[in-house]
Amino acid sequence: MQELIFNVFPWETRAYVFESGVLENVFVEWSDEANISGNIYEGRVDSISSRLGAAFLNIGIHKKAFLKLSDAPQPLRTDRRDRNSDKSLIRVGDQIPVQVLSDVSDIKSPRVTQEISLVGRYLVFRPSENIELFSAKSRNYNSSLQVREKIKNCEFSDAGFILRSASDATRPHLLAKEAVILLETWEKIALKRKKFNFPGLLKKNISLPVRTLRDFMKAGNSKIWVNDAETFSSLKGFLAERVPDKINCLKLSSGNISQTKHKINDILSSAIDSRIELRSGGQIVIEKTEAMTTIDVNSRSSAVHEDPELVAFSVNLEASAEIIKQLRLKNIGGLIAIDFINMREIKHRKAIRNLFEIEKNKDRKIGIISELSDLGLLALSRRHTSRIQGSNFFEPCEICSGTGKTKTSKAICFEIFGEIVGNQNHFKEKVCIVYASSLLFKILNKELNSIVVEFFLSLDITIEIKEDPSFKNDGYKIVALTLNGIGGR
Numbered sequence: 477m478q479e480l481i482f483n484v485f486p487w488e489t490r491a492y493v494f495e496s497g498v499l500e501n502v503f504v505e506w507s508d509e510a511n512i513s514g515n516i517y518e519g520r521v522d523s524i525s526s527r528l529g530a531a532f533l534n535i536g537i538h539k540k541a542f543l544k545l546s547d548a549p550q551p552l553r554t555d556r557r558d559r560n561s562d563k564s565l566i567r568v569g570d571q572i573p574v575q576v577l578s579d580v581s582d583i584k585s586p587r588v589t590q591e592i593s594l595v596g597r598y599l600v601f602r603p604s605e606n607i608e609l610f611s612a613k614s615r616n617y618n619s620s621l622q623v624r625e626k627i628k629n630c631e632f633s634d635a636g637f638i639l640r641s642a643s644d645a646t647r648p649h650l651l652a653k654e655a656v657i658l659l660e661t662w663e664k665i666a667l668k669r670k671k672f673n674f675p676g677l678l679k680k681n682i683s684l685p686v687r688t689l690r691d692f693m694k695a696g697n698s699k700i701w702v703n704d705a706e707t708f709s710s711l712k713g714f715l716a717e718r719v720p721d722k723i724n725c726l727k728l729s730s731g732n733i734s735q736t737k738h739k740i741n742d743i744l745s746s747a748i749d750s751r752i753e754l755r756s757g758g759q760i761v762i763e764k765t766e767a768m769t770t771i772d773v774n775s776r777s778s779a780v781h782e783d784p785e786l787v788a789f790s791v792n793l794e795a796s797a798e799i800i801k802q803l804r805l806k807n808i809g810g811l812i813a814i815d816f817i818n819m820r821e822i823k824h825r826k827a828i829r830n831l832f833e834i835e836k837n838k839d840r841k842i843g844i845i846s847e848l849s850d851l852g853l854l855a856l857s858r859r860h861t862s863r864i865q866g867s868n869f870f871e872p873c874e875i876c877s878g879t880g881k882t883k884t885s886k887a888i889c890f891e892i893f894g895e896i897v898g899n900q901n902h903f904k905e906k907v908c909i910v911y912a913s914s915l916l917f918k919i920l921n922k923e924l925n926s927i928v929v930e931f932f933l934s935l936d937i938t939i940e941i942k943e944d945p946s947f948k949n950d951g952y953k954i955v956a957l958t959l960n961g962i963g964g965r
Contacts, residue, residue, distance in 0.1 A: 477697045481733050482685040482711075484704035485897070486927045488890050491688040492740065499740075501692065501804050505684050506886075512537070512576050514681030516592060518669060519543075519574045521566055531566060533574065533588065536676035541588045543574060573669065573678060594658045597690045597718050598643035598651050601658035602636040641837050654718060683707070686714050693722065700726045701733045732898030741891055752798055758791035758817075760798060768811040771799055773852075775817045788817040789824045796831045804839070809858045816852040832856060885919050888950050892920065893928065895954060896937065903956040906936045910954050913947035 479494040486507060493501035505511050519533035519541060532540040545566075566572060574588035594601040637658075643651055665678050681687070685707050689700070700722075702708045708728045715723045750762045757776030762769065773795040775788060799814060819825055825848040832854070836842040843857040883891075896908050912920055920941045932939055947953075 477699065478694050480689065480693065480698065480700045482688070482700075482702040482704070482707060483733055483894070484685070484702065484707045485890075485893065486931045487893060487923060489684050489707075491684055493688065493692045498801075499805070500801060501688075503684055503688060506890075510537075510579060511684075512586060512681075513579045514687075515576045515677060516665060516679040517541070517574055517576070517588070518672070518675055518678050519572055519588065520675045521568050521570045521572070524566075524568060532585075533572075534675045535574065535586075535588070536674070537586075539585045541574065541576070542585045543588050543590065571673070571675070573665070594661055595690070596640075596654045596658050597693075598640055598646050598654050599658060600638040600640060601655075601662060602638065603662055650718070657717070683710065685711055689714060690718075693719070698722065698725045701729050702726070703729050703731060703733050731900065732894045741895075752802065754791065754794050754798060756791050756794050758795060760795050760802075762802060762806070762808070764808075768813055769808050771812065771814045773814070773816045785820055785824070788819050789821070789827075792816045792819065792824075792828050793831075796828055800831070800835045800839075803858060809841070812856050812858060814854045814856075816848065816854060818850075818852045829854060883950065885915055885950060886923070888952070889916065889919050889923050892916075892952060892954065893923075896932070896939065896956075897935070899954075899956070900935055900937060903937075905956065907938045907940070908954065908956045909940045909942060910952060911942050911944040911947065912952040913949055914943055914945060915949055916947075916952055917941060917943040 481492040483490045488507060489505045491503040517535035519535040521531050522534050524531045529545050531543045533543055535541045572590060573592060574590055575592045577587045577589055579586060592603055637655060668678055689711055702711060712726055752760050759774040761772045773792060775791050829848045832845050841859040846855040848854045892910060
């Protein structure tokens with residue numbers, strides 16, 4: 477059974493995806509950070525660098541956006557009647573719609589593309605010219621025909637749609653309904669471009685909970701938990717529009733749902749480990765370098781009577797499933813090289829590689845996958861995405877010179893807030909004292925802003941932060957005027 481959990485607090489939003497009680501994905505957005513990935517902007521070209529093969533655009537934020545010229549082959553039409561005969565590259569002063577691929581950071585500008593996509597649960601709408609109307613990979617051929625029939629008279633009917641894997645078992649009328657919704661969304665963007673001639677936001681990406689529901693909810697038995705009334709309402713609206721038979725799966729709860737149900741902090745702490753033991757007795761070791769991520773699969777010792785080939789195949793199968801899981805949990809991106817245990821049989825090597833091909837159909841961030849070589853090497857590329865658990869929660873460990881990971885102080889700070897929310901029913905009094913290390917003391921006072929204070933006051937909880945030099949680095953203890961503390965490390 478699948479379980480989706482959404483914890484929404486003033487300081488952060490977390491989304492968890494569980495399969496049969498096992499954490500498969502976790503996503504985090506912190507409220508004080510700019511989360512603009514997926515947003516669509518009207519951009520003005522301020523400069524072009526032939527050396528970099530890129531243009532720099534003003535999109536109405538504090539940093540210029542970076543557009544690779546290879547992502548801008550020609551002007552993008554927003555109206556099928558707007559047929560621009562000039563197919564040259566963009567020029568300084570041009571205003572074009574772009575979509576953000578990666579968030580802005582302290583050192584990097586946001587990267588944008590002119591190849592805009594509007595993503596639905598079943599379909600992806602591509603307004604650009606010269607692309608296939610429907611994905612050739614789709615097995616839902618009859619449905620695609622019905623969608624074509626439904627949209628053939630629409631203003632943008634010559635634009636492209638791609639059928640996502642979730643569409644394969646979906647009734648045609650739901651696909652057609654979503655196609656119309658996506659078309660109407662693009663029409664609104666086109667209308668906004670005509671009315672307002674300035675760099676700025678055209679369409680904000682949907683919220684993290686809605687994106688997670690859209691991309692990860694599966695057919696069959698599901699439970700969807702959310703602790704925030706406003707988010708509950710938006711999720712309910714999405715389900716009513718796109719997946720009406722799932723509305724009854726949605727439940728409004730309170731507190732820190734993930735910690736109450738799954739002890740999520742303990743699970744995330746285990747995600748720091750670079751060595752993962754397999755049930756079979758094997759092991760995988762994940763090492764991050766500047767050039768790539770290497771993953772080594774180590775075998776277990778086999779009994780004399782066991783076939784080494786079958787042992788290797790069995791361990792590699794289990795390791796592959798765990799590697800796929802870790803790629804998501806740790807948000808591993810870039811070039812990834814996996815050193816499997818050597819297998820002689822071609823059929824065994826093909827079976828291992830096929831597992832990653834299957835995952836590629838589910839994980840849109842996976843790109844090229846190499847063949848599994850005679851030496852047991854398989855390479856793949858995976859696109860980084862922002863706000864996934866690993867990028868926010870963990871930082872290099874100073875003690876081991878960056879070869880290991882530890883939780884960031886900010887992540888620990890937000891865990892403390894979550895612990896207080898999750899244990900509020902156990903308080904004898906509604907006064908909570910947090911004794912923290914000197915480092916955490918500073919961060920806690922910074923993050924305990926007026927919005928967070930107001931949130932806790934709405935729960936009738938008053939928080940006091942006290943410095944305790946006896947705690948080191950990430951050490952703390954929570955005391956809620958009870959005989960024993962409710963948490964700490």
